[in-house]
Amino acid sequence: MDSNNSTNLAVNNTNKAGQGSAQSEEVKQGKGETANWRAFLQLIRNTKPSIPLLTLAIIMSVASTIVALVIPLFTKNLVDGFSLSNLSWSQIGGIGGIFIVQTIASGLSIYMLNRIGQKIVANLRERLWKKLLVLPVSYYDNHRTGETISRMTNDTGVVKSLIAEHTTGFFTGIISIVGSIIVLFYMDWQMTTVMLAIIPVAAVFLVPLGRQMFKISKGLQAETASFTTVLTQVLSEIRLVKSSNAEAREYDSGNKRIESLFGFGLKEAKVQALIAPLMFFVIMMLLVVIVGYGGMRVSSGALTAGELVAFILYLIQIVMPMSQITTFFTQFQKTIGATERIVEILDSEEEDHTTGKSVEHADQPITVSHVSFAYEKGDAVLSDISFRVEPDSVTAIVGPSGGGKTTLFSLLERYYEPTAGLIKLGPDPIGSFSLHAWRSLFGYVSQESPLIAGTIRDNICYGLDREVSQEELLQAAKMAYADLFIGELPSGFETEVGERGIKLSGGQRQRIAIARALLRDPKILMLDEATSSLDSKSEVVVQEALKNLMAGRTTIVIAHRLSTVVDADQIIFVEKGTITGSGTHAELLQSHELYREFATQQLRLNDPAAISLPQEAS
Incomplete structure (x- = not known):
């Protein structure tokens, strides 16, 4: 008898709990519907x-x-x-x-x-x-x-x-x-x-x-x-x-x-x-x-x-x-x-483009100090990265694919914030500058050289908030070695480039991107594999254009082809998110085994052993 009563009591309690749960769900649903009403009305109210x-x-x-x-x-x-x-x-x-x-x-x-x-x-x-x-x-x-x-x-x-x-x-x-x-x-x-x-x-x-x-x-x-x-x-x-x-x-x-x-x-x-x-x-x-x-x-x-x-x-x-x-x-x-x-x-978190100070002196060293970074819910892409970029110098970042080189560029342009560490311009953290002021310092030429649908003029002048004279346009095109092929086009600067510039060759797109960077007159230049997808003839022309662009600017280069960076003031070798070596080309040839292997393959150094002779002699 007691057992039956206990069973009935348990069943009743279970039923009550189930009813309570169902009622709780109904209450939640009712609150949700009320919240939805309010969200809709607030959305409409905000449109005034x-x-x-x-x-x-x-x-x-x-x-x-x-x-x-x-x-x-x-x-x-x-x-x-x-x-x-x-x-x-x-x-x-x-x-x-x-x-x-x-x-x-x-x-x-x-x-x-x-x-x-x-x-x-x-x-x-x-x-x-x-x-x-x-x-x-x-x-x-x-x-x-x-x-x-x-x-x-x-x-x-x-x-x-x-x-x-x-x-x-x-x-x-x-x-x-x-x-x-x-x-x-x-x-x-x-x-x-x-x-x-x-x-x-x-x-x-x-x-x-x-x-x-x-x-x-x-x-x-x-x-x-x-x-x-x-x-x-x-x-x-x-x-x-x-x-x-x-x-x-x-x-x-x-x-x-x-x-x-x-x-x-x-x-x-x-x-x-x-x-x-x-x-x-x-x-x-x-x-x-x-x-x-x-x-x-x-x-x-x-x-x-x-x-x-x-x-x-x-x-x-x-x-x-x-x-x-x-x-x-x-x-x-x-x-x-x-x-x-x-x-x-x-309601998504947005970038704040205005808060922060303007950049008074861009000709200061950029210091990357113990920077680490991981994408959301992912493994670390960069771990404890530290280096210094002197003003008006050329710094090359090289290393195997997937090492985190492009991510480092994204951190410098503040597309992402480091998960640890600090990046400074002179004594100031770059986060203290307004995003608009900071990004105005940069000129960026990438491997893809993205173009917008429109004319060549539209693409060269893209992002500028001032009128560009015809003389400025011609000068930028000339320094980018783009004036010759533009002059051969029936409509010149008014030629439509097609969606993502598909009507132009890779070399032509690169030269338009360089002309765009020249018009911006950036203090800091970033080149991301800027010649890696070009044929040898186009590469020679683009390299000459890049020399004009790099003159008098702080330049940071990502390159797989060592021939493009052997004259850099410093080369930083990045492997699996860490820096494993830095120095000039000659210094890394002597001190860094993987860099020496890269140089042997790409620069056709037939006798790698000879590279170490200066070190032995000394």
């Missing part, structure tokens, strides 16, 4: 919509709805008192005037709300665009470009759709339904009660279908963002796809997304296929009830024919807004999902 225009639009929309509520009463009086002798031009003119006023008010309110919606989404996209440009490089390391583009275009479009297209229908629909029901109860409460009894029956079927539609819509948005990512990735690297014969692979990958989108579309179609007939069934049931029951009351004298006609018109004013309200809530749920993703971007 025109309150007077919004108020006027809502007033006109409400006025239009109220006028629509009066029309059935006019119709009732017209039907009840209809005869040719009683029909006057003033009645016809009055009804016509009401229709015209309602149409104008409704049209103006729709235009104004659309204008407000368009303005809100424009401000929202402006905020997002501004934010995307000041997000740190680490954000783009962790987020795919296609998804970010989808947030900027698709998700903001969902917000606009809710405000411009569905909000009006929601508010006017509520007014229309409430107003119609009040008038109907005033006219005949018994018939109104019978009519409204059908609506809960319809809700039993329509509410679950609405929830299902929301889930499908949310999945469709996520899948659309993934599909956008695939398209962006493949089409931006179409030459890689074709050179790798990867068309079939990418077709299969894209086709899976298309099939997934098709699947969501079918699910949406199935739900709509249930909703539409159910709505039609409800409307027909209501009409049958009103006409049948109303006809009985008309014949008994409890209701006039005009009142029956008014009932049918008010029924339409109840049923039509109900579909609008249902659509609003479905769209609102979509918008909540879009808002979460937009707010996630807007």
Whole structure:
């Protein structure tokens, strides 16, 4: 007996705990929905919509709805008192005037709300665009470009759709339904009660279908963002796809997304296929009830024919807004999902470009002191790096691929912050300078030499906040040895370079990048494998251009080809994130085994043993 009681008590406690957990989940969900509402409203408030225009639009929309509520009463009086002798031009003119006023008010309110919606989404996209440009490089390391583009275009479009297209229908629909029901109860409460009894029956079927539609819509948005990512990735690297014969692979990958989108579309179609007939069934049931029951009351004298006609018109004013309200809530749920993703971007930590001091004296040594760095949730890329770069000197960073050389450049440009250690310019940590002032010191020429879609002039002048004269442009092109090939082009500096400069050769792109750096007149120059992908003829020309660029500047070079850095003031050898040697070319030949091996292979030193002779002699 005691055992049974204990068992029952345990079961009861378990059930209570389960109920408590379920209630807790419901409370959390309720709080989450409230937070989502608030996040959405705060997002809209931050776009600063025109309150007077919004108020006027809502007033006109409400006025239009109220006028629509009066029309059935006019119709009732017209039907009840209809005869040719009683029909006057003033009645016809009055009804016509009401229709015209309602149409104008409704049209103006729709235009104004659309204008407000368009303005809100424009401000929202402006905020997002501004934010995307000041997000740190680490954000783009962790987020795919296609998804970010989808947030900027698709998700903001969902917000606009809710405000411009569905909000009006929601508010006017509520007014229309409430107003119609009040008038109907005033006219005949018994018939109104019978009519409204059908609506809960319809809700039993329509509410679950609405929830299902929301889930499908949310999945469709996520899948659309993934599909956008695939398209962006493949089409931006179409030459890689074709050179790798990867068309079939990418077709299969894209086709899976298309099939997934098709699947969501079918699910949406199935739900709509249930909703539409159910709505039609409800409307027909209501009409049958009103006409049948109303006809009985008309014949008994409890209701006039005009009142029956008014009932049918008010029924339409109840049923039509109900579909609008249902659509609003479905769209609102979509918008909540879009808002979460937009707010996630807007709340992301951004770079501060203005805080800090300006750089008064750039001609000071750069000191890297015990710097370590690891990417988020990754192993250390750099460990306890220390070296010094003297002003107006050339420092070369060499070593095997994957050693952390490019990461070191990223730290110098403050794309990332060191996880340990300090980088200084003279006595000042580089973090004490404003980002804008610090990055203004640098000229950067990389292996890829990225160009923007536009003209050669656009690319050479890119990033400058001043007007560049034709003489300056020609001088920069001449020093970069770019003037010859630019002069041979039909449109000269106005020649379109194509997406990412694809219409130009590698050497031409490099020389345009050098011309761009020359116009910036940087104090510190960083060259990242600037000649590694060029043929020997282009390399000679680019090397000459680089000499012009490096003159009188502090230069830091990453190079795999030792022939480009043998004359550097100091060479730093980086292996697996640590510095294993530093000195001049001659010093490293004697003291660093792996550097000597690199030099033997690349500089064709046929007798490596001879390298150590000066050391032995000394």
